[in-house]
Amino acid sequence: MKIAVLVKEVPDAAVQKRIDPSSGRLDRSGEKNLNPYDTHAIEAAMQIKEGGAVEVDEIVAVTMGPESAVRALHKAVSLGADRSVHLSDAALAGSDVAATGYALAQVLKRESPDLVLLGQQSDDGECYTIGAVVAEYLGQPSLTQVIKLDIAGTELTCERQAEYGYDTVKVTLPAVISVGDAINEPRYPSLKAIMGAKKKPLETVSVGDAEIDASKVGADGSNVKCGDFKAPPSKSAGTIIEDDDTDDTVAKIVAWLDERKLLA
Amino acid sequence: MSNILVYALHYEGAFNKNSLGAVAEASRLAGELGGEAHAVVVGEGISDELAGALGKYGAKKVYKAEGPEGLAGPVIDTLGKLFDGGDYEYAVFGGGLLGFEIGAGLAARIDAGVTMEVTGVNVVDGKLAAERPILGDSSISTSRYKGKGIIIARLNAFEVKETGDGDAPVEAITTELSTQAQQANIVTRGEQRGADVDIEGASILVAGGRGLGKAEGFELCDDLAKAFGNNAAVAATRAVVDAGWYPYAAQIGQTGKTVAPKLYLAAGISGAIQHKVGMQASENIVAINKDANAPIFEFSDLGIVGDLNKILPKLTEAVKARKG
Numbered sequence: 216m217k218i219a220v221l222v223k224e225v226p227d228a229a230v231q232k233r234i235d236p237s238s239g240r241l242d243r244s245g246e247k248n249l250n251p252y253d254t255h256a257i258e259a260a261m262q263i264k265e266g267g268a269v270e271v272d273e274i275v276a277v278t279m280g281p282e283s284a285v286r287a288l289h290k291a292v293s294l295g296a297d298r299s300v301h302l303s304d305a306a307l308a309g310s311d312v313a314a315t316g317y318a319l320a321q322v323l324k325r326e327s328p329d330l331v332l333l334g335q336q337s338d339d340g341e342c343y344t345i346g347a348v349v350a351e352y353l354g355q356p357s358l359t360q361v362i363k364l365d366i367a368g369t370e371l372t373c374e375r376q377a378e379y380g381y382d383t384v385k386v387t388l389p390a391v392i393s394v395g396d397a398i399n400e401p402r403y404p405s406l407k408a409i410m411g412a413k414k415k416p417l418e419t420v421s422v423g424d425a426e427i428d429a430s431k432v433g434a435d436g437s438n439v440k441c442g443d444f445k446a447p448p449s450k451s452a453g454t455i456i457e458d459d460d461t462d463d464t465v466a467k468i469v470a471w472l473d474e475r476k477l478l479a
Numbered sequence: 480m481s482n483i484l485v486y487a488l489h490y491e492g493a494f495n496k497n498s499l500g501a502v503a504e505a506s507r508l509a510g511e512l513g514g515e516a517h518a519v520v521v522g523e524g525i526s527d528e529l530a531g532a533l534g535k536y537g538a539k540k541v542y543k544a545e546g547p548e549g550l551a552g553p554v555i556d557t558l559g560k561l562f563d564g565g566d567y568e569y570a571v572f573g574g575g576l577l578g579f580e581i582g583a584g585l586a587a588r589i590d591a592g593v594t595m596e597v598t599g600v601n602v603v604d605g606k607l608a609a610e611r612p613i614l615g616d617s618s619i620s621t622s623r624y625k626g627k628g629i630i631i632a633r634l635n636a637f638e639v640k641e642t643g644d645g646d647a648p649v650e651a652i653t654t655e656l657s658t659q660a661q662q663a664n665i666v667t668r669g670e671q672r673g674a675d676v677d678i679e680g681a682s683i684l685v686a687g688g689r690g691l692g693k694a695e696g697f698e699l700c701d702d703l704a705k706a707f708g709n710n711a712a713v714a715a716t717r718a719v720v721d722a723g724w725y726p727y728a729a730q731i732g733q734t735g736k737t738v739a740p741k742l743y744l745a746a747g748i749s750g751a752i753q754h755k756v757g758m759q760a761s762e763n764i765v766a767i768n769k770d771a772n773a774p775i776f777e778f779s780d781l782g783i784v785g786d787l788n789k790i791l792p793k794l795t796e797a798v799k800a801r802k803g
Contacts, residue, residue, distance in 0.1 A: 344582070387663075438626060461789045
């Protein structure tokens with residue numbers, strides 16, 4: 216079988232994020248990294264491959280993004296993917312979540328994987344939603360926030376934490392599964408894998424190559440228009456104590472609680 | 480075309496609180512648009528009495544469809560079919576897992592725009608405009624829709640209000656399940672793991688996160704909660720519940736419980752948005768974390784940057800001494 220892993224390049228968590236006032240879009244300059252949730256998706260793919268329950272022929276990492284996004288693919292390959300596909304085209308800039316999901320689904324159709332894995336959320340944008348959008352365009356079932364995954368033949372047994380507790384769901388492949396960070400501990404790439412990552416096959420795909428209808432992507436092809444950015448209602452900043460002397464710190468906490476009658 | 484559809488999630492004969500908030504909000508918005516809010520319930524053997532009760536929250540009509548519960552596919556099929564009928568321009572969902580899965584899938588099914596983590600909705604020029612906090616809640620962006628729009632709320636964004644005039648008429652509809660909906664089947668739903676803990680009734684919560692380091696770290700929280708007395712309990716973040724350090728029943732946040740105690744003391748919790756939505760309504764928030772850059776310090780009333788292994792035992796002793 217073939218597993219595709221959707222990955223995304225996101226601003227490093229330590230970088231202050233901001234909106235570019237001229238375009239109204241997220242300013243994506245500055246340090247970038249592979250979305251941390253996606254490393255769990257790659258690890259899940261690797262564990263299926265190494266688990267022996269099914270034969271995995273290859274793991275393909277797929278991303279959509281500007282030229283710089285190849286770094287996310289290199290990282291994905293260093294973590295175990297066999298090759299990668301980069302959907303990059305100026306026509307895609309400004310795509311909303313539905314347009315992005317449509318474009319990614321078109322790339323996946325060329326690959327026709329048995330299983331698509333992705334992280335349940337990205338550090339910089341749309342939460343929990345892209346997997347469900349991609350699945351719908353592929354006509355496949357989708358589950359999100361999956362924390363345990365077992366595979367037998369063409370059947371997946373997934374555990375996830377939902378509104379009322381843990382759900383166990385059986386899903387027949389092909390399917391799109393987004394995983395939470397509790398599913399595994401991603402491995403560290405070896406130095407050899409990092410060095411070799413740039414040599415693994417990387418295909419760059421344009422809108423035309425993937426038969427993407429250009430009228431359905433980009434800012435013009437998106438159904439949502441974002442704007443009117445404003446500051447949230449301000450909340451007065453709280454008091455911060457650096458704990459240098461713990462007895463003193465505890466005395467301060469107790470006084471604070473006392474003032475608010477929380478020790479009554 | 481200005482009617483709004485709302486999906487109401489239910490479990491064991493009761494509706495999800497966030498779903499009720501979504502029905503109430505959709506009812507208010509539909510009123511401003513000159514239309515009606517219609518609710519949709521999908522499940523096995525739902526009584527007309529249960530479905531019709533959504534009328535109290537402002538639904539003018541309730542569709543009930545027979546189908547498996549707890550999965551997105553059957554609901555997307557049902558809502559998609561109702562949208563095909565042509566009378567709907569928007570769909571509104573309360574926060575939570577199924578809201579995200581159904582809302583996103585439905586947007587693709589009916590070619591609509593979708594916004595998630597919505598905290599407010601306004602009617603602007605006869606259309607809905609959804610507000611969504613972005614960039615770690617440092618800014619709020621407004622989404623406008625070209626055509627049909629799907630709005631998925633952040634947990635607790637919409638207040639539950641009984642504004643309707645009693646039970647709504649219930650219409651049973653049949654949904655033919657799509658192939659992909661049939662490819663997912665629930666084996667067990669809502670399984671509880673670990674002991675039962677009542678965190679919703681407590682006025683003081685000592686909550687532990689990954690910063691406790693290991694399951695045994697929760698003893699520090701247990702001891703402090705005991706020192707506070709009978710009205711205190713221990714809560715936990717999703718990360719530590721997933722790791723098996725504490726039972727699910729104590730979990731705060733997006734896929735856990737929503738609380739508003741008098742005092743919320745967060746120990747070793749970074750304050751990710753999924754946790755924040757479950758506890759931000761607490762009256763007093765105290766956070767102890769060794770990382771001075773943890774997001775929790777941005778919304779705590781008292782923040783202590785330090786080692787909880789040193790602070791918690793001494794704080795427990797001090798609280799005990801005060802309580803006599």
